[in-house]
Amino acid sequence: MIHKLLQKAKKDKNISLNEMLQLIDEWNTFYNKADQAYWLVNLAERRFIFVSPSCEKICGVPPEAFYRDVEAWKKVIHPEDREKVQKRRSVLWKGSCFEDEYRIIHQQDGTVRWVLDQTFPTFDENGKLAMLSGVVTDITEIRKMREKLLLAEKVYEHVPHAVLITDENGLIQFINPAFTEITGYGAEAIGLSLDFLHSGYYNENFYKTIRKTVIEKGQWRGRLRGRRKNGEVYVQQTTITAIHDEEGRPIFYLFIFSENGETITSLKDDLKLAQEVQKRVLSKPLKTESIDIYGMYVPSEELGGDMYAWYQIDNDRYGIFLMDVMGHGVAASLICMSVRSLLNGVIRKCIYPKEVFHELNKHMRLLYHEDGRMNTYYFTAVYVMVNTKKRFIEYASAGHPPGFLFHKDGLVEELDRGCAPIGLLSYLHVETGKLDYTPGATLVLYSDGVIEEANHSVRANIEMFREKLKSFIHLESRSMIAHMNKMFKEEYQFVDDISLVVAKLH
Template sequence: MVLKNNLVGKDHSIINQHWSSTGTMNLLLITDNEAVRVEIEQVLNETELVLDCLASDEVKQLFAMDKELSATCVFIDDSLAKSDLLSICSTLIEQSTEHILSILLLIDEENQQNVLEEAFEIGIFDFIKKPIEKWDLLGRLNAMWHLHRESMNRRKNEAAMNDLLEQFRLNISALKAAANAITITDRNGRIAWVNPYFTKLTGYAEHEAVGKNMRILKSSVHTKEFYQQLWDTITSGKVWRGQITNRRKDGIIYHEEMSITPVYNKLGIITHFISIKEDITERKEMEQQRLDDLQVAKRVQQSALSLPFEDEEIDFSAIYLPSSELAGDMYSWFKIDETKYGVIVLDVMGHGVPSSLVSMSVRSVVGGFITKTIDPVKVIKELNDHMLELFRHDDSYINHYFTAIYMVVDLKKKLVEVVNAGHPSALLFFDDDELIELKHTAVPVGLFDQYEIKKEQIHYKTNFQGLLYTDGVVDALADDYDEGMQLLKKHYDGCKGNSMRSDETIACLERTLKERMNVQTDDICMLHVRIK
């Protein structure tokens, strides 16, 4: 085979440029004839091609050690014994899938019939007659190089296709194994594919679902507007996420959390939708059970609050506005004897269920402490002991405590005794116009084993009014605490009066709170007492 003139110049510049720009052509010569080696090297001397040479014994030693030969083209000289030549050809052909592109025999004309027929049966590429013509050799190499490039490109394409198929199989396997239901629908909502979990979730087998519209799952729970909003979202190219209630094949209602994603073709047109469905039925039922339990606990907690009270000498009233279903705020009043009343307002650290449980625990014992112990200092001390015992085995670093104001009113002695354990100041009005803002006389309850508790004793002459509250009241009036306190004093002064009952004062303050409060962030509790 002779190269065309427009492919190779006299100095081989084009063939050199072609080979060097596309890769390296590795050549191997197997010969026991030194003259053949020299002849081949002279032909290749003006090219950039590299030639390695091995004798037949060296090749057999490499094969004996399970070594593989790597070359783009292997020349095998017929100077080898016929058996060695055919054996080497056969072994190289076995390796050719990964390493050897072509095998060329260098053969004398007299040996053609003796060797070629068997060699071609084994699978050699071609042969070159000796003596070797330079242009014949270079032409063969050029042809083999093109064949090599095509082979490499084909292998790359096959590898890429195999990788793509493997990734596709992996994706399908992942979708089938997913613990969520997955569906693919066409542009009109007809089901094209479902994974096995879809059957587990809905009861519809794949052959029952494919071809049907997703409306087979529709329940009567949602409105037409709900479905229209969903459809408008996905057909506009957006992802829809939300919770939906559907109906199984057996008619049972179930709940799912679902996302629907549009799929586009190369022209940017939506052709399909992929939906991923997570069964949240059990979670929804647990949430509903929790809400039901909270409602029961809320009713229990509110039933423990003291009811409004009024007689000829004194009246009590209060409001209780939890920021969540349950709260840590609590108030109570108790008739100790015919002339004494005990009043307490407390605020347990935190919100929700934990603080409400602590509050209920305190409520279960405070009545006994107040009616038996009476003295404010001793009552607060017993409550402190109760809190320490309640959390004696708690190894967490959380401090469980509450703030409180406990007040004893003695109508016979016209005496008010008060302990403020870390609580917001009590607002006390004596004898029509004298205001006392009673601040802390002790630290919050439950922090320390031993600490000093002081009580304030205040005598009144004719009448007395007192407002006890939690810090949520001040927070509702203003973001700044000092500003909130000033507003509370101002509004309390406008809402109280000797002729106003406690429930009227509380109602007046509640209207003010609701007018100024945007969002309630803390529990609110207010208690008012009036001595007539």
């Protein structure tokens, strides 16, 4: 932005430097983001002539320090990165732009942060380098998510079981190295149907029966004969799982197979261990004088896409979050865990529902939509900020079933304002809601697995669930969760993951 203003100043002779700086300052006042800092240096005078106030939040140094010392930024750069950064910046003197990611040390709290530094040279009418302008963006959370995504990719690369994913038409979209090792087929398999893997031992009705089972029950397991690229026939233990969208339509089919039953048993053990890890990252019960929060999670398969978490933001405010990734199984679990890794920082930084959802949407779009291969991954969520001092909640629901606020006098209000699911759109228009409460109120959040009853409409299922909750609303949170868990096991078939969060507001 600053670079564009400088170019405009070169074209419009009527714009003075002071007028241009005033434009920059006005723009900064209205649009400046807390994770970005803008600056401008006059090389002839070797001094900063503009530094946006947000720099203090990013690096712990106020703008005044840069005005006093043009070398102040060098002291902020991590000692191990200083020499590398200085060498790379030498391109500026040749008239090229500079862009690099490196570490800095926050001068107030001592934390190490990652930044994206973009610097642009600006020349005078004689072609002489006159000014430098730039923007510094805090990308610490983005770097953490990249690392976790890389870890997930490495797991797929090195798992000893073949992993194959097709679209709803049966065309292959993804394979892992173990698939190539077992079958002999590599990248040439992408985009093909599964026919080339058929061994010739089964007729078309056999495969139709498998497809029908997967569509109706969501999964098929059994032993199949397959044919390698070299023509050799082998026996594989296979699990085929349908991955559905929010409306229940199958959009992907996940195949996991190995050459014998012993390895598939080992995979089951690994998935059970992963399930335990996933359960352990869920927030533990929280009980204070002003609030009592308790949760329950029951996955429909070995791994699920539901997750809940809550945090005490300060003495009077609490953030409660519940999400449900589109589909379930391994893919949903990986996305769920990546969101969980950054959620604490997002909620403590953004606090309010609109800002929290915008930040999560930005991360989802960056990680899962950048190359266009994962553009169907998104999740629904509900986030509630509870202010126990002023006794109100502020909330937003991202395509998620409406939560309930049960008042002590019997009134029930639904949390029905919000936006589209997180990651589905490049920009979210978030509508938030605000509800007051008195001591004795109960907040209930849940995932859509609770209301997936095929014999009724979604609206009817929501109302039936609300009526069932009334029978237990007088109980304290732990007892209420226990009774609901018993009810779920007796009445539900667990076609989807189930999550339930109860918060008693004192």
